[in-house]
Amino acid sequence: MTDSENAVQDAGFDEWLDAAEDGDAYYLECPNEHGSLPPRRVCPDCGATDLEEVPLPATGEIETFTVTHVPTPAFEDDAPYATAIANFGPVRITGQVVDVDLEAIEPGLTVEIEISVSETTGERVLSFSPA
Amino acid sequence: MSDVRVAGVGLTSFGNTPERTSRDLFGDATIEAFADSGVPRDDVEALLYGNFMGELSEHQGHQGPLMAEAAGIRAPATRYESACASSGVAIRDAVKRIRNGEEDVLLVGGAERMTNLGTAGATEALAIAADDLWEVRAGTTFPGAYALMAQAYFSEFGGEHEDLAHIAVKNHENALTNEKAQYQRAIDVDDVLEAPQVSSPLGLYDSCPISDGAAALVLTSEDYAAEHDLDAPVAITGTGQGGDRMALHDREHLARSPAAREAGEEAYAEAGIDASDVDVAEVHDCFTIAEVLAIEALDLEPIGEGISAARDGRTTADGETPINLSGGLKAKGHPVGATGASQIAEVSKLLAGTHPNSDHVADATTGVAHNAGGTVASATVHVLEVVA
Numbered sequence: 001m002t003d004s005e006n007a008v009q010d011a012g013f014d015e016w017l018d019a020a021e022d023g024d025a026y027y028l029e030c031p032n033e034h035g036s037l038p039p040r041r042v043c044p045d046c047g048a049t050d051l052e053e054v055p056l057p058a059t060g061e062i063e064t065f066t067v068t069h070v071p072t073p074a075f076e077d078d079a080p081y082a083t084a085i086a087n088f089g090p091v092r093i094t095g096q097v098v099d100v101d102l103e104a105i106e107p108g109l110t111v112e113i114e115i116s117v118s119e120t121t122g123e124r125v126l127s128f129s130p131a
Numbered sequence: 132m133s134d135v136r137v138a139g140v141g142l143t144s145f146g147n148t149p150e151r152t153s154r155d156l157f158g159d160a161t162i163e164a165f166a167d168s169g170v171p172r173d174d175v176e177a178l179l180y181g182n183f184m185g186e187l188s189e190h191q192g193h194q195g196p197l198m199a200e201a202a203g204i205r206a207p208a209t210r211y212e213s214a215c216a217s218s219g220v221a222i223r224d225a226v227k228r229i230r231n232g233e234e235d236v237l238l239v240g241g242a243e244r245m246t247n248l249g250t251a252g253a254t255e256a257l258a259i260a261a262d263d264l265w266e267v268r269a270g271t272t273f274p275g276a277y278a279l280m281a282q283a284y285f286s287e288f289g290g291e292h293e294d295l296a297h298i299a300v301k302n303h304e305n306a307l308t309n310e311k312a313q314y315q316r317a318i319d320v321d322d323v324l325e326a327p328q329v330s331s332p333l334g335l336y337d338s339c340p341i342s343d344g345a346a347a348l349v350l351t352s353e354d355y356a357a358e359h360d361l362d363a364p365v366a367i368t369g370t371g372q373g374g375d376r377m378a379l380h381d382r383e384h385l386a387r388s389p390a391a392r393e394a395g396e397e398a399y400a401e402a403g404i405d406a407s408d409v410d411v412a413e414v415h416d417c418f419t420i421a422e423v424l425a426i427e428a429l430d431l432e433p434i435g436e437g438i439s440a441a442r443d444g445r446t447t448a449d450g451e452t453p454i455n456l457s458g459g460l461k462a463k464g465h466p467v468g469a470t471g472a473s474q475i476a477e478v479s480k481l482l483a484g485t486h487p488n489s490d491h492v493a494d495a496t497t498g499v500a501h502n503a504g505g506t507v508a509s510a511t512v513h514v515l516e517v518v519a
């Protein structure tokens with residue numbers, strides 16, 4: 001995989017990363033106010049099909065995290081790195097935790113979305129940094 | 132509705148045999164299963180076969196017919212893929228087909244070749260059981276996902292790594308008599324706590340190994356077993372399957388397995404039992420925390436208390452409800468596609484009195500096998516009972 005101009009995009013996901021890079025991260029909301037992440041045509045909770053892009057709350061809170069020492073090849077040079085699930089209210093998101101001492105990560109830490117780059121592949125990585 | 136009899140079971144040794152193809156492994160397991168069952172190959176009406184990573188590890192899709200050939204049967208064959216629950220779902224389908232009277236004799240099983248990929252390759256292959264866009268690309272590995280659940284469990288219910296270590300110690304102890312287990316070596320709590328970290332809080336000894344192996348079962352209808360005077364005292368009397376959202380972060384609870392609970396409730400109801408009837412269980416302990424979540428989901432422990440079950444001796448070989456007397460995935464090994472079928476084989480032998488650890492459950496009549504896929508976005512549960 002490369003991040004070159006020629007690489008095939010994943011519709012919905014790559015656009016989301018583009019938006020997040022510009023500080024405009026969003027989630028999808030159905031008429032019943034269920035939140036979910038793109039790409040998605042149907043609300044997984046209720047089956048509604050009219051989904052709207054709504055700005056993601058600026059900050060989330062780490063619910064759980066891990067420091068991975070044995071990575072997949074795509075993150076070989078990045079290890080050890082922290083991965084967390086952060087709660088942004090309408091949706092939870094999985095991302096790497098960057099710009100912080102790995103020892104300082106704990107549940108309850110307030111974070112914001114940051115798009116970082118894998119040291120191994122140069123690919124964009126959905127990340128969180130302390131808010 | 133016909134009972135479904137476990138007529139014969141076959142297992143290869145689980146372990147590190149990178150040179151063995153999965154057709155070789157599965158063929159081996161079926162030889163044992165047919166010999167154990169006394170059922171002629173010609174009577175088999177279909178093969179239901181579980182495999183997860185065959186495209187990545189062997190560049191091999193369309194494994195159903197290949198494995199029928201390997202087993203020496205001429206019958207329609209289908210591959211089932213549901214991550215680590217692949218052969219669990221195959222068994223569930225087989226049970227339903229026999230019950231419905233569609234078929235009387237089925238060969239069910241699974242195999243996985245993993246060690247030829249190396250640690251990094253196998254880690255990558257296992258990771259594809261998670262959501263590629265939202266989990267894998269953020270660096271989530273299979274151990275990493277379970278580590279997120281372990282940390283969430285500690286935050287919600289308490290407990291610490293040392294509690295988990297007792298699970299690994301117990302399962303290694305149980306495997307000492309299992310000649311086909313990958314590890315037949317006792318470990319202690321310090322070994323677990325001092326092992327290299329894989330994904331905190333989980334270390335090397337909290338994790339099941341990367342394994343090669345195969346398992347095969349010959350399942351028959353009750354009528355066929357009676358007509359052919361088979362020695363098949365154990366029946367599968369309940370089957371259940373549950374599902375959940377793919378990505379861990381989309382689940383309502385990060386430290387529970389609702390899919391396994393759903394599967395367990397369905398299987399218990401079909402068998403007409405409840406958790407208090409369960410004498411022995413094989414559960415999907417791909418990581419130590421997974422055993423905790425499994426026994427809570429199966430109601431063998433209250434929510435939030437499963438963490439202390441091994442430490443306090445409730446699930447050890449001489450405890451109230453021994454869990455993973457085979458050694459579990461942790462010590463027996465976890466060739467992904469073979470795991471669900473191997474669990475049914477172990478429970479069946481434990482109940483029939485033919486398992487090296489049967490003495491620990493001499494009066495057991497009811498056993499349960501729990502097989503989970505991914506971070507438990509899929510789960511199957513089967514109830515086995517002594518009926519003859």
Ligand SMILES: [Zn+2]
Nearest residue numbers: 030034043046
């Ligand atoms: Zn909805």
